[in-house]
Amino acid sequence: ETADPVGEGGQIVAGTAPGFPPFEMEEGGDLVGFDVDLLEAVVGETDYELSGWETFEFGSLISALTNGRIDVIAAAMTINEEREEVIAFTDAYFEANQSILVASGSDFQPEELSDLGGHPIGAQKGTTGEGIIQSELIDAGDLEESNYNAYDNYVLAVTDLENGNIDAIVVDVPVAETFQQERDVEVAFEYETGEAYGFGVRQNDDQLREALNEGLAAVEENGTYEDISAEWFNT
Ligand code: ARG
Structure with missing residues (x-):
């Protein structure tokens, strides 16, 4: 039931899950962010063509990929064994840990995961x-x-955190730091997980995966990766 591979040099459709700044956001009806710019630059280095983007809830991306609605996932998706049973990933393009966010100025200041109990x-x-x-x-x-x-x-989760409906959120560090700048929330502590993000492709799409890996290496080499990072991260 897995969709056919994309032919060499074919048209590909990308899928993402917006609401995860600065990786993917909807702004004035446009899809923007680090992943959007990076994937477009990476595909630009290959003989494939990116014909467009589709948006999904994060939890629906893997089935959208396997059933052929999309051909590549660019959604700050962590490479892990559970997902690798179903899809394949390119080389890693970003590293991240998890953060615990609380409301700004909250009395609740957890320092470790077990403090979240109750x-x-x-x-x-x-x-x-x-x-x-x-x-x-x-x-x-x-x-x-x-x-x-x-x-x-996570945008809905942050709103609930600001409103006091929940006491904490667990989210990737770079996204927590962005919410901390833009919303009434702050990082309480970080929890090291050593995650790495990759672009997801179907397991039978070796050619596409290899082309994307070459494209990634090229944008890392020619300075484009750094330019895109500088645009989306205050580093
Ligand atoms: N890195 C985390 C994971 O793979 C969170 C990714 C969420 N991505 C998104 N576009 N909402 O599970």
Whole structure:
């Protein structure tokens, strides 16, 4: 039931899940962000053509890829074994850990994961942040399942955090830092996970994966990767 591979040099459709700044956001009806610029630059180095972007909830991206709605995922998706059972990834293009966000000036100032026990907390459905809440807190018996709130995207989670409906969010560090600049939330602490993001492709799409890897190496070599980083990160 996996869709056919894209022919060599064919047209590809990219999929992402906006609401994850600065990697992918919808601004005035336009899809923008680091992943958008990076994938476009990478594909530009190959003989494939990017015909457009489709947006999904994060948790639907993998099935959209395997069923052929899209040909590549560019969604700050962490490369991990569970996902590699279903799809393939390019080489890593970004490294990240997780952050725990609380409301700005909150009395609740957790310092480690177990401090989140007994508090209503949130993450985006299908993310590695959700996976940590499950494995490190719920499975460990530190958090009641009913205290975990699964959101369609992190923008909704941040709004609930600002409103006091939840006490903390688990989200990738660069995204937490962006929300900290733009919204009434702050990073309480970081939790090291050593994640690396890759572009996702179908397992039968070796040619496309190799072309994207070459494109990635080229944009890293020719300074384009650095230019795109400078545009989206205050580094
Ligand atoms: N890196 C995390 C993961 O792979 C979160 C990615 C969320 N991406 C997004 N576009 N909403 O699970």
